[in-house]
Amino acid sequence: MNESLLINISIALLFLPLLGFATVIFLGKKVPKIYLFEVFIVGIALIATMALMFVKLAYYQSHDIIMAFNWFSIGIAGMKDSFTVELGIKLDNLAVIMLFVVYLISFLVHLYSIEYMRGDKRYNRYFAYLGIFTFSMLGIVLTHNILMMYIFWELVGLSSYLLIGFWFEKKSASDAGKKAFLVNRVGDIGMFIGIMILFTHYKTFTFDTIFAQMALGNIPFNSTWVLTATGILIFMGAVGKSAQFPLHVWLPDAMEGPTPVSALIHAATMVAAGVYLLTKIFVMLTADAMLTIAVIGGITSFVAATIAITQNDIKKVLAYSTVSQLGYMVLSIGVGAYAFAFFHLVTHAFFKACLFLGSGSVIHSMHHEQDIREMGGLRKKMPITYYTFLVATLAISGIPLTSGFLSKDSLLAGTLAFGKLTGHWLLPAIGFLVAALTAFYMFRLVILTFHGKPKNQHKFDHAHESPFVMAAPLVVLATLSIFFFYTPNPLSAGDGWFISDWVKTPHTVVPASAAFDFMVDHSAAHSAKAINNDAHSATNSSEAVTNKSHSSEANSSAHGEITHSELYTETMHWAHYPAMFASLIVAGLGILLAFVFYQWRKVDADKLAESIKPIYKFSLNKWYIDEIYNATVIAGTLVLARFLSLFDGKVVDGAVNGAGHTTKFISRLGGWFDTFVVDGFVNFTAFVSGFIGLSFRRLQTGKVQTYLVLVIFSVIIILLVIRPF
Amino acid sequence: MINVGLNHFLIVSGILFSLGLYAVVTRKNAVMVLMGIELILNAANINFIAFSKFGNLGLTGQVTALFVIVLAAAEAAIALAIVLNIYKTFNNVNVDEIDHLKD
Numbered sequence: 001m002n003e004s005l006l007i008n009i010s011i012a013l014l015f016l017p018l019l020g021f022a023t024v025i026f027l028g029k030k031v032p033k034i035y036l037f038e039v040f041i042v043g044i045a046l047i048a049t050m051a052l053m054f055v056k057l058a059y060y061q062s063h064d065i066i067m068a069f070n071w072f073s074i075g076i077a078g079m080k081d082s083f084t085v086e087l088g089i090k091l092d093n094l095a096v097i098m099l100f101v102v103y104l105i106s107f108l109v110h111l112y113s114i115e116y117m118r119g120d121k122r123y124n125r126y127f128a129y130l131g132i133f134t135f136s137m138l139g140i141v142l143t144h145n146i147l148m149m150y151i152f153w154e155l156v157g158l159s160s161y162l163l164i165g166f167w168f169e170k171k172s173a174s175d176a177g178k179k180a181f182l183v184n185r186v187g188d189i190g191m192f193i194g195i196m197i198l199f200t201h202y203k204t205f206t207f208d209t210i211f212a213q214m215a216l217g218n219i220p221f222n223s224t225w226v227l228t229a230t231g232i233l234i235f236m237g238a239v240g241k242s243a244q245f246p247l248h249v250w251l252p253d254a255m256e257g258p259t260p261v262s263a264l265i266h267a268a269t270m271v272a273a274g275v276y277l278l279t280k281i282f283v284m285l286t287a288d289a290m291l292t293i294a295v296i297g298g299i300t301s302f303v304a305a306t307i308a309i310t311q312n313d314i315k316k317v318l319a320y321s322t323v324s325q326l327g328y329m330v331l332s333i334g335v336g337a338y339a340f341a342f343f344h345l346v347t348h349a350f351f352k353a354c355l356f357l358g359s360g361s362v363i364h365s366m367h368h369e370q371d372i373r374e375m376g377g378l379r380k381k382m383p384i385t386y387y388t389f390l391v392a393t394l395a396i397s398g399i400p401l402t403s404g405f406l407s408k409d410s411l412l413a414g415t416l417a418f419g420k421l422t423g424h425w426l427l428p429a430i431g432f433l434v435a436a437l438t439a440f441y442m443f444r445l446v447i448l449t450f451h452g453k454p455k456n457q458h459k460f461d462h463a464h465e466s467p468f469v470m471a472a473p474l475v476v477l478a479t480l481s482i483f484f485f486y487t488p489n490p491l492s493a494g495d496g497w498f499i500s501d502w503v504k505t506p507h508t509v510v511p512a513s514a515a516f517d518f519m520v521d522h523s524a525a526h527s528a529k530a531i532n533n534d535a536h537s538a539t540n541s542s543e544a545v546t547n548k549s550h551s552s553e554a555n556s557s558a559h560g561e562i563t564h565s566e567l568y569t570e571t572m573h574w575a576h577y578p579a580m581f582a583s584l585i586v587a588g589l590g591i592l593l594a595f596v597f598y599q600w601r602k603v604d605a606d607k608l609a610e611s612i613k614p615i616y617k618f619s620l621n622k623w624y625i626d627e628i629y630n631a632t633v634i635a636g637t638l639v640l641a642r643f644l645s646l647f648d649g650k651v652v653d654g655a656v657n658g659a660g661h662t663t664k665f666i667s668r669l670g671g672w673f674d675t676f677v678v679d680g681f682v683n684f685t686a687f688v689s690g691f692i693g694l695s696f697r698r699l700q701t702g703k704v705q706t707y708l709v710l711v712i713f714s715v716i717i718i719l720l721v722i723r724p725f
Numbered sequence: 726m727i728n729v730g731l732n733h734f735l736i737v738s739g740i741l742f743s744l745g746l747y748a749v750v751t752r753k754n755a756v757m758v759l760m761g762i763e764l765i766l767n768a769a770n771i772n773f774i775a776f777s778k779f780g781n782l783g784l785t786g787q788v789t790a791l792f793v794i795v796l797a798a799a800e801a802a803i804a805l806a807i808v809l810n811i812y813k814t815f816n817n818v819n820v821d822e823i824d825h826l827k828d
Binding site (some may be wrong): 702705 | 749750751758809820821822824825826827828
């Protein structure tokens with residue numbers, strides 16, 4: 001396979017789900033079985049994706065493939081203020097891995113939905129929506145410029161809205177859809193402003209060109225402050241999409257959508273798009289921006305974890321756990337542990353999709369019961385669901401031999417190293433606390449759902465293991481939660497191919513003064529020169545060659561080198577074992593506590609909750625964040641709206657009505673004038689003509705003799721007047 | 726014996742013309758109107774001859790007078806034909822009652 005073939009395959013992969021969407025949406029009413037076409041398309045695409053990923057990772061590992069073409073140009077090329085907007089595809093290691101993750105989970109969810117959604121009256125439309133979602137998500141993954149990313153960013157927002165509100169007859173579902181859409185808009189405004197700052201300065205949307213310019217020291221408006229602001233503004237998009245505090249409120253509500261959708265969009269792929277965006281802009285983040293991101297991520301993971309402890313809805317617990325894990329990833333980006341953030345994204349996508357699909361399996365068999373207080377004892381009845389759910393739970397809790405342990409442990413090591421290097425010890429502290437909380441609430445969920453005695457005998461009797469198409473995805477995803485897909489050493493991710501070969505931390509392009517010290521490699525004397533050369537060639541190549549696929553030699557350096565300073569590498573080594581032991585201890589502690597509370601019932605959880613009622617209530621009510629928003633933002637908006645409506649009613653309408661009245665008055669005046677003056681004049685003219693006509697009519701007797709007399713008199717008069725003699 | 730000159734002729738011709746005109750304007754019978762026209766023509770003839778006699782113009786005036794007489798005859802023939810047609814249409818020849826020109 002050569003490069004152009006890879007690009008062509010990736011373009012086909014991008015548009016295949018769109019084809020599925022169009023086919024299913026247009027033929028859905030006529031051909032009841034058309035949804036199978038969509039499933040088939042995604043299945044075929046998954047196979048192609050595996051081939052693509054294999055080739056990219058095996059043969060083009062440190063070699064990114066870019067294809068771009070001019071979309072449109074404004075102005076004359078070379079003139080001031082002229083620019084060209086490009087569309088393009090960039091295949092780097094992250095993109096192909098994400099491509100695989102998206103397609104795999106999308107395919108499994110398609111498969112799963114065949115059974116889960118059976119009997120729904122909008123069955124075909126559901127699959128069409130899944131298709132458009134997959135298309136939009138792939139657009140984000142494959143794009144090489146931030147404008148296209150923004151377009152697809154909004155498209156996933158749309159498909160998310162459509163799928164959350166899929167059962168729109170339910171008020172709560174349609175409300176949740178609107179909430180998700182609006183909350184995302186808030187973040188997107190920031191992202192848009194950030195994009196516009198970049199565009200205003202660089203006259204391009206292409207990531208590589210922008211970063212190449214930055215590496216040359218050409219930063220927006222020549223101010224690191226603006227660069228920081230730009231980073232944070234673009235991060236706002238991720239705050240919305242990845243449900244970071246304080247915009248996380250939409251994600252738990254999004255659980256109103258069908259459960260497979262929650263697994264695909266609101267756990268594994270779309271919400272990870274924010275983190276993926278952060279990996280894209282990672283190189284342009286300044287120290288301040290990174291610290292902001294880390295703090296937001298830390299707060300998010302902590303807030304969500306504390307809320308998840310007390311939730312009783314199986315999907316709500318998983319939703320908050322998703323928010324918490326996304327907070328982890330963002331935190332990880334913020335502390336500079338780029339590769340581990342992406343690693344956690346991938347592992348989390350698999351085990352969280354597994355958890356969601358498992359919960360869907362439980363909900364399906366319990367006749368849409370979602371309250372874990374009504375469940376219990378399902379272990380015997382649903383063994384496949386139980387064991388896959390358990391594996392995924394172990395993974396998310398960070399137990400060795402699972403993928404979650406690898407990613408979480410290295411992520412926590414990253415925060416620990418960050419703490420040691422910069423003195424921000426609170427961030428690793430929060431990280432470990434959240435790890436304990438995660439283990440606790442996940443095992444609480446498992447124990448309450450699957451262990452113990454059934455609490456609702458009637459529903460329990462109904463419960464049954466799910467059919468093959470629902471169980472198979474669970475098994476696949478649970479298998480992918482095992483360590484050996486990522487590394488041969490179950491204790492260290494760094495030894496594995498995922499971290500050491502595939503995902504390399506790119507070189508920061510921020511001026512050294514604005515970046516964290518440990519991000520800049522001081523020891524490499526050649527680095528500055530190398531960057532300059534790379535930047536030059538990158539600029540040249542992206543300017544000169546746009547219309548055909550080309551490999552960017554320059555970009556290979558962006559992903560080929562580990563560019564942290566030696567100090568950072570040393571600190572990471574130092575942090576590795578403490579982080580591992582600490583995370584093991586906190587995870588074990590969390591699991592132990594969960595067993596003490598809910599399995600062995602040594603301590604009565606309800607009594608404990610009663611004794612610390614304010615805290616319990618605070619957590620149960622989700623920190624009252626929704627209430628705060630209701631009281632401030634929403635109430636404020638309503639007050640403003642009411643005021644504006646009043647203003648509209650009184651002032652604007654008054655002005656309009658006044659204008660109307662004035663016009664009416666003037667027209668009445670005009671009408672009066674018309675009737676009496678203009679018409680009068682016309683009538684008068686007619687009357688005069690008539691009068692004259694009447695008088696002259698007498699002369700017209702028709703008698704020749706009269707005429708003759710007149711002629712004679714006329715002649716006499718003329719003769720008298722002219723006097724010719 | 727008064728010496729008869731041009732003026733006398735012109736006076737006679739003027740009187741004749743006036744009488745003719747009067748007849749044309751006042752008579753009700755179409756035939757009478759025609760006779761008035763004849764008087765007018767003859768007044769003109771007198772003028773031609775008088776000017777011919779006193780104006781040293783040769784015979785031109787007299788020839789013209791002869792021509793007018795012929796013309797009058799032709800005119801009378803046509804006019805009488807018209808009157809006959811009028812009579813056929815209106816059952817009388819009273820010019821007062823023929824006012825179709827009004828329409």
